[in-house]
Amino acid sequence: MSALNNLHPLVWNIVIGTVFGRMATSMSIPFLAIYLTNVKGVSPTQTGLIIAVSSLVGIATSFFGGYFSDRFGRKRVLLISIFLWAFVFIGFGIVEAVWGFFFMNALNGFCRSTFEPASRALLADLTEPKNRLIIFNLRYTAINVGVIFGPILGFYLGSSKSTFAFFIAAGVYALYGLSLLITYQRTSIQTGSKENEGPGNRVKMIEAFRITKSDSILLWSLIGFILAITGYSQLSSTLPQYLSNTSLIENGAKTFSFLLAFNALTVISIQYPLLKIGKKYSPLTSIMLGSIMVSLGLIGFGLARGMLVWIIVMMVFTAGEVLMFSMTDLFMDNIAKPNLRGTYFGAMGFTQIGNVIGPALGGFLLDTHGYDKPILVFGLLCFSSLLAIPILLGVMAKMKNQSLREAQT
Known part of the structure; x- marks a missing residue:
């Protein structure tokens, strides 16, 4: 694993952030359907539509999310999408109406489909081709570590009975965004594609x-x-x-x-x-x-x-x-x-x-x-x-x- 010795700080930032981000998501979102039906009295059909809209919006916008990072640069897209994501989780915690949950989960799908392609592209930008398989799999491991612990935390936090876990998730994503911002400010980006910032690459x-x-x-x-x-x-x-x-x-x-x-x-x-x-x-x-x-x-x-x-x-x-x-x-x-x-x-x-x-x-x-x-x-x-x-x-x-x-x- 010598490839891990000289990784760019942003790569580590994304990998570690992925662990906590997936943990925060999996301690809140999976319990949303139970909360809506058992606590809010939302019908199974409406609940199904609320849950499905995230994937549908993600499918519809993922191409554009990836394109935006090529067109306007990874940094801008990553920071805007992750701070918006934090506000989305706050929204989950405070909305009461059915349409509010529908709107928030649609935004959740948009943020995910914007942030994820940009983060994977940045990992590739900052890693030599021979080491990219290891880095992509390190991210995959980070996802699974987060998903192991997230639902357990969600269960003990009572995520099926309240929206408290969404506020914690909002805090996690806000800290993730701040860590990216600080890391960007303290490090330089040196890639073959120059992170696609140049006008000729747009x-x-x-x-x-x-x-x-x-x-x-x-x-x-x-x-x-x-x-x-x-x-x-x-x-x-x-x-x-x-x-x-x-x-x-x-x-x-x-x-x-x-x-x-x-x-x-x-x-x-x-x-x-x-x-x-x-x-x-x-x-x-x-x-x-x-x-x-x-x-x-x-x-x-x-x-x-x-x-x-x-x-x-x-x-x-x-x-x-x-x-x-x-x-x-x-x-x-x-x-x-x-x-x-x-x-x-x-x-x-x-x-x-x-x-x-x-x-x-x-x-x-x-x-x-x-x-x-x-x-x-x-x-x-x-x-x-x-x-x-x-x-x-x-x-x-x-x-x-x-x-x-x-x-x-």
Whole structure:
């Protein structure tokens, strides 16, 4: 890990900030639905719309969020979005009306889709290409560490009964923003792209849209990733519904809680051993292997009964998750145009369409076939996830052809 010895202070700032930011988010946002229905008396339909609007706004604005960081500079976009994010959490704490929660969660999705692409692009700007995989995975680890502790803190803070945790989250994000501001003031930025601050590097939005639209590798990889994430999303949508309602498994809710904790711990435990293996192959190869393992995990969800089997199945699923998500940032960095790195990372936000399609598809299959036919339900979900493989194989072929053409010119 010699790559960690000479990291720019901003890189450490983002990694450490990610731990506390995700911890703050996961101790508040996951409990919002329970608070709205149980305390505020909001209907399940309205609650579902409030929760969904964050993802929908994130999908709609992620491309623009990434572009803004290319056009106006990472610093400006990061600082504006994170301080706005802090005010959003204050808003969650003080609003009373249903429309207020809807508006705040829409802003939450906007802030996330603006800050995240810019921060990942800055990590790439400040890191040598040979070390970017390690840095992207360090950020991935930071996310998982935050998510392990956040829900536990949220539970003890009573986040399902009050909005107190949102005020704490606001304070965390305000401190994160202040730390970025101070670090920017005390350090210099020296990157090959000069953080895209120069006028010559500023690409107009219509041109950025034209370039990305004409990039068939980007477009087809996004489609493949959407299908892969459709399968992965079943972990937090279809699986808990199945376990909580099926007659085939006793204490399904308790089993799901254990599996979630085991999933997060497994991610941290196996991430870097898998990283050493994944470095021997292309990022796309690792992503495809990860998608296959997630699909096998989905079949396992339908077959598993005893706890030992569930543990084995979850290990397979989690290994697939790590291979998929630890390599997507590096893959996007590899295919991005140097002066449009933020835009390409922003385009990754479209893959969250899988997090919209997946729960809807899983819920439809449960409604159609019931909770006691898991092999059929998860088998069909597995098939939908595997559709990503031929598409990503096509992307790999396109990349090889592109490399050959570049070598000949």
